[in-house]
Structures are given as structure tokens and as C-alpha cells.
Amino acid sequence: MPEDFGRKWQDTVQPRLEIQGLMRRFGGREVVSDVSLSIAAGQVSCLLGPSGCGKSTTLRLIAGVDMPDQGVIRVDGRPIVDARTRVPPEERGIGLMFQDFALFPHLTVSQNVAFGLPRHAPDRQGRVAELLERVGMTRHADKHPHELSGGEQQRVALARALAPRPGIMLMDEPFSGLDDRLRDDIRDETLAVLKAEGTAVLLVTHEPSEAMRMADEILLMRDGRIVQSGAPYTIYNNPVDLRAAAFFSDLNVIRGRVQGALTETPFGPFLVPGVPDGAEVDIAIRPQHLAIDFDRAGKGPRSTPTHGEAARGVVERARFMGSESLVEFRMDFDGSILKAHVPWVFLPKPGTPLWLMFRRDRCFVFPHVGSQPKVA
Ligand SMILES: Nc1ncnc2c1ncn2[C@@H]1O[C@H](COP(=O)(O)OP(=O)(O)OP(=O)(O)O)[C@@H](O)[C@H]1O
Numbered sequence: 147m148p149e150d151f152g153r154k155w156q157d158t159v160q161p162r163l164e165i166q167g168l169m170r171r172f173g174g175r176e177v178v179s180d181v182s183l184s185i186a187a188g189q190v191s192c193l194l195g196p197s198g199c200g201k202s203t204t205l206r207l208i209a210g211v212d213m214p215d216q217g218v219i220r221v222d223g224r225p226i227v228d229a230r231t232r233v234p235p236e237e238r239g240i241g242l243m244f245q246d247f248a249l250f251p252h253l254t255v256s257q258n259v260a261f262g263l264p265r266h267a268p269d270r271q272g273r274v275a276e277l278l279e280r281v282g283m284t285r286h287a288d289k290h291p292h293e294l295s296g297g298e299q300q301r302v303a304l305a306r307a308l309a310p311r312p313g314i315m316l317m318d319e320p321f322s323g324l325d326d327r328l329r330d331d332i333r334d335e336t337l338a339v340l341k342a343e344g345t346a347v348l349l350v351t352h353e354p355s356e357a358m359r360m361a362d363e364i365l366l367m368r369d370g371r372i373v374q375s376g377a378p379y380t381i382y383n384n385p386v387d388l389r390a391a392a393f394f395s396d397l398n399v400i401r402g403r404v405q406g407a408l409t410e411t412p413f414g415p416f417l418v419p420g421v422p423d424g425a426e427v428d429i430a431i432r433p434q435h436l437a438i439d440f441d442r443a444g445k446g447p448r449s450t451p452t453h454g455e456a457a458r459g460v461v462e463r464a465r466f467m468g469s470e471s472l473v474e475f476r477m478d479f480d481g482s483i484l485k486a487h488v489p490w491v492f493l494p495k496p497g498t499p500l501w502l503m504f505r506r507d508r509c510f511v512f513p514h515v516g517s518q519p520k521v522a
Pocket residue numbers: 172173177195196197198199200201202203204352
């Protein structure tokens with residue numbers, strides 16, 4: 147029906163949470179600078195960045211426990227913070243989940259979840275039962291928190307936070323208290339529950355692997371600013387700069403100087419359009435994208451357009467990591483170390499000569515920060 151269609155269409159285009167130009171200063175220093183973002187119903191966005199970059203402060207501003215110096219926050223199109231508006235935290239329709247998700251020790255699992263609901267909410271028990279079912283905790287409904295494992299407690303905390311059906315959920319490192327193997331399962335389960343509830347989620351983490359696993363969109367934060375946003379695939383494969391690339395994995399970096407839109411390196415020439423002559427560039431490649439070939443009586447493989455030229459190195463050390471082998475090479479051309487990940491058991495002896503190539507479709511080329519083009 148036209149009316150229903152209109153409502154659904156609006157649901158999909160109207161962001162649940164929208165932020166424009168958020169800024170927070172502490173003692174004259176901008177800790178959050180010009181942060182803008184938008185999250186739709188059912189979308190999970192991860193604010194990812196190193197410790198101290200301003201992630202938690204951003205979350206606190208949205209939750210309403212701290213006030214921005216500038217910026218607008220809208221929930222379902224309605225301003226909750228702007229130059230004239232300050233909606234109190236409890237009226238924002240925002241759920242919170244933090245690392246120290248303290249459950250009430252004297253209440254049962256059911257009572258803890260019910261605590262998130264208004265006393266006279268219709269079908270209180272029905273909602274509690276629905277949520278316990280959703281997080282797989284129905285059979286533990288009458289237990290107390292001390293009778294539960296860390297992962298089970300985390301599930302109860304999620305159910306409690308979701309009980310009042312918040313349109314938006316803010317999560318600050320919610321899985322960091324859990325051990326590694328449990329964490330992966332809980333992450334996946336949490337994601338499924340949040341998607342089923344259609345909640346817009348902003349999750350803070352400093353772990354790239356967590357963001358890659360959870361996020362529809364990653365917001366990469368540094369020094370108070372969002373420096374890049376996009377789908378995990380895009381951020382990983384098209385990083386905005388060297389630091390963004392290095393945040394997700396080890397990187398091999400070689401330096402070159404540009405001459406006529408090319409830079410010559412031991413791995414052959416690289417095309418660097420748009421960079422002025424004389425400028426230095428960093429050419430980076432992730433360890434899993436280095437190609438390795440054998441030494442044939444002091445010779446390596448022929449150069450190809452996709453792999454460029456090969457450069458020789460000798461194995462410094464090789465380690466088996468479980469799902470891959472890590473081989474470190476000392477390169478003949480300058481004595482530097484390059485690292486390669488090989489997705490099988492590959493453990494050449496130290497001192498073995500091998501040849502490496504930079505796959506052209508997997509390289510990142512960035513102007514070297516701090517370099518100036520040589521003035522002729
Ligand atoms: N109330 C405050 N007064 C002064 N400085 C603060 C305050 N809150 C945070 N900061 C500073 O703001 C910066 C960002 O802190 P924030 O907690 O937002 O970072 P973060 O990215 O969440 O880091 P972490 O992952 O370590 O929690 C830090 O340098 C911190 O010391």
C-alpha cells in the first residue's frame with residue numbers, strides 16, 4: 147500500500163543516528179574534532195582507532211554524559227543536541243553497553259533483564275522471555291550472576307540493554323573482558339541479536355580484527371578525527387594513508403623518489419601519477435601479498451607486468467604460526483628486512499636465498515610524509 151511503502155522507504159533513508167561537526171575540547175586541546183557520521187537502523191558502525199584517539203569521548207557525547215563544545219546530534223531526524231537543545235540521557239532512546247557491564251548480583255537473570263524495562267511496561271514478562279530466548283539464556287533465567295560464566299553474563303547484559311528496544315546502541319569495547327575463543331562466538335551472537343532487533347549500533351574498539359568482523363562500516367579515528375570511513379573491504383584494500391594501512395596489519399615499505407611519474411626501485415618501476423618530480427613516496431605491501439620464487443643459480447624469475455622485477459634476499463628466520471608461515475628476509479639491495487606470510491607450511495632454512503616480488507595490484511603508494519620535492 148502506498149502509505150506503508152512510504153513509511154518503509156523513509157525507514158531506510160532516514161538515519162537513526164546522525165552527527166555533524168561534533169567537537170569536544172579538554173583544557174584547550176580538541177580531543178574530538180569535526181566528527182560527522184550517520185548510522186541507519188540495523189547498521190553496525192565501528193569507531194576504530196588507537197588508545198586515546200577520542201573514541202570513548204565521542205560515545206559519551208552521544209550518550210549525553212558529556213556535552214560537546216560544538217556539533218549537532220540527531221536521533222531519527224530529531225535534534226537531541228544542538229546550539230539550543232540538550233535532551234537528557236534517559237530521554238535519548240539510546241542503549242549503552244560497556245566493558246564493565248555490571249549486573250546486579252542480588253537479582254536473577256530475569257530480574258536483571260526486566261530492570262531495563264519500565265515497571266508498568268505492557269507485557270514485561272513476555273519481553274524478558276523473548277530476549278532471554280534470543281540470547282540463549284532461557285534455561286538460566288532463575289540463576290544469579292555469580293552462577294554464570296563471563297560470556298553468559300555478557301549475554302544477559304546485552305538482553306538487559308536491549309529490553310527497552312533502544313533504536314540506538316552504543317557499545318564501548320564490550321567484548322574485551324572475554325577470553326579469545328569465547329569472544330568470537332559472543333561477537334557473532336551479539337551481532338545476530340542486534341540485527342534481529344534492527345538496532346543502529348556504534349561500537350568502539352581498538353582492535354582491527356573486531357571491527358572487520360562486526361562492522362558494516364568502519365570509521366577510522368586518529369587524533370580526534372575520522373580519517374577514513376567505509377566498508378571493511380574498502381578500508382583494508384584502499385587505505386587513505388600509510389598509517390591507515392599499517393593499522394590493519396604488518397606492512398613492508400620501500401621508499402622511492404619520483405621522476406617523470408615513475409619511481410625506480412629494486413622491484414622495478416612503479417607508476418606514480420600526479421606526484422611531482424623529486425618527491426619521495428612510500429610503496430607498501432602487506433606480508434601476505436609478497437610473491438616468493440626460488441633461486442635458480444643466482445637468478446630469479448623474469449619480470450612481469452603484474453609482479454614487476456624480483457629482488458633477492460636471504461631467509462633470516464621462518465616461523466610456523468598455525469594458519470600460515472611467517473618468513474623474514476634480509477634483502478641484498480640494502481640489508482633491510484621484509485616479511486612474507488605464506489598460507490601453508492613453508493619453513494626454509496636461515497640463509498636460503500629466495501626472490502621476492504611486489505604484486506602491483508596489491509601495493510599502496512603514498513607520498514612520503516615529511517618529504518619535500520627537490521627544488522632544482
Ligand atoms: N574528562 C577529561 N578531561 C581531560 N582529558 C580527557 C577527559 N576525558 C578524556 N580525556 C583525554 O582525551 C583523549 C581521548 O580520550 P578517550 O578516552 O576518548 O580515548 P579513547 O580513544 O577512547 O582511548 P581508549 O581506547 O584508551 O579508551 C585522551 O588523551 C584523554 O586523556
